[in-house]
Amino acid sequence: MTHDLVLTGGRVIDPDSGLDRVTDLAFADGCVAAIGDGLDGADMRDVSGALVVPGLIDLHTHVYWGGTSLSVEADDYARRCAATTLVDTGSAGPGNFPGFRAHVMAPAEVRILSFLHISFAGIYAFSPTVMVGESLDMRLMASKDVVAVARDNPDTVVGIKVRVGRNTSGPNGIAPLDLALEAADRCGLPVMAHIDLAPPTYAEVCEKLRPGDVLTHCFRPFPNGPVDAAGAVHDAALRARDRGVLFDIGHGMGAFSWESARAAMAAGFMPDTISSDVHVLCIDGPAWDLLRTMTKLMALGMSLEQVIAAATLTPARAMRRDDLGRLAVGGVGEASVIAVEDGPVELEDVLGETVAYDRSLRARGMVIGGRFVEAAGQRP
Template identity: 60%
Template sequence: MTHDLILTGGRVIDPSQSLDAVTDIAFAQGKVSAVGQNLKRDAGTKIQDASGFIVTPGLIDLHTHVYWGGTSLGVDPDLYAKKSGVTTSVDTGSAGPGNFPGFAKHVIEPARSRIYAYLHVSHAGIYGFSTDVHVGESEDMRLMDPRGAVRVAAEFPDHIVGIKVRVGRHASGDQGIAPLDVALQAADEAGIPLMAHIDEPPPTYEDVLAKLRPGDVLTHAFRPFPNAPVTVQGTIKPAVLAARKRGVLFDIGHGMGSFAFKTARAMLANGFEPDTISSDVHALCINGPAHDLVTTMSKFLCLGMGLTDVIRASTETPARAIKRHDLGTLKVGSLGDATLIRIDEGRFDYVDVTGEHLEGEKRIAPHGMVMRGEWWG
């Protein structure tokens, strides 16, 4: 086979293959075509030196808001991808059944980077979230649109990977957990997973977990008090352990109000690592405290999570969550996405949503990526 591109000399870390070695990765026709030493080069093969860098499967940010121009929260997906090394952004509920076709036509399909979406069960998605306006879209049950969600999910199966709902005092107000019940019915009918946002009670962390099914995702899982997953004594709540046992996935979704170092330390001390690390990047947190996926990954690296586990939580596991098994891996035949990162050492200031600062000694810095088999530096 003639390879279009070969990355040479990089340290390849691919948790999906238990691979951690200095080796070459080749791409052809938009897919991974070979992994190994001294891969054959033809006259038309492009060579990209990856020496001194770590090559991972293309990073997947499982929680983003990239409906740029369509919502006040949206950030430009390709600018974000190039800044952060994220090859796949999963938008989580920016659009609902009433406006998803515009999201697909004007953002998802023209983008160079990959975009998938959890479709909001609310008719217009997250429409009232800015520095000046904050209206929880789940506060008004008249906006719940399960029939529309099922219909639109069937119309856009290549884009939509699940149903999204937001519950909590800020998102659902007096409606409490009722929007979650509606969203679960829509997800069941459509045959796709659900991602549930949780903020301050009501409902409680335990109430939300009790309803989630295997393969569903709880985002903002390491949020601060109130509605943290740990007790004041620093132990993990029994409902959290029970939910993981039955297959519920725990996602970080850092954002502007949903990740605390205190919670993360307690969870990690109890041996409970997140299934997926995500940024919840949007217009109000892209300049801090979340910034991007690699910053969120760096925080976990500095908290003591192993590098391979941090990479797995940003590649292999999010790919499994969205049921795109040809992503999050560098196996031959998989889609041709890869990210080059470097681990900088020094003194780096990190901050969580409560204002707590952490001085870390490591930082994950993106260098470039391969997107659909082509180098994107």
């Protein structure tokens, strides 16, 4: 049988099935058609020496380009890191989601999903010159509107986003999180909670979250990081993980510290999901992209297989999207082709500390809708 596209010679890794070997992956009619040796296709792509994995999912991005000041262009970013699904986390709220869907999601080559912001206008004032936390004004907390829009857009809205902390909710403290949790409960969706400086504390936010909710910026710097002065992970975080709360990297410009990460990892506290929190102030460092963030977690001791699962299968499950994050015959016709390149790299955190590492993950291309898309525009 001749397929539309065959990726041949690559190391195919699928965390869901446990497949990990050099073999071929074929696509036809926009779906995965076959996995095995000696497959034939109209478009034969030799990817020897590369990894072929389920379509990478960046669970925390900002891609409402042209609609919000913090967002980057989705397709350009996706080609840079071979991500086939970008999850925008709160750039849009219920007041401007229709524009996001019509003008960014619909024409994009890459899949874009949304954690819809509890704030009516989303994250509306985020730039080098203007920085206003949207949760500072409780009048913007649009509970009824966010439930209505989420219910009307179940194909694209996968959760509710909220930002709390000194910089984002100020004197309102944890109250916006309470409203987001109530709204999410109404529409049966998870919450993704941002945390910055206290108040509220890391522990207070952890105590509020339900099974399936996501705490992003989980390795943020001191103060208000994941560990205490003795290097022990906060009890509230351990309790949250035990009841099914997910911990996400969400690197960004201010939320990944080598010090916090080393302490948490030494205590056996690994992230569940790896994401970039890419936006205009971190796409050219310190976050760069999803693959650079995955490389940092490898430098901390996570295995290649673990970082792949944390950017494919686990984020898919976090969004309750069983069709994503896996390679299965008859399933969605997506894959990411990446390589582990040997050579020194300097990996920076948000505080300026750099760690030298001897390899890095780089994009080679991706399959979207059963069609191969070349990588482009990669970081230095």
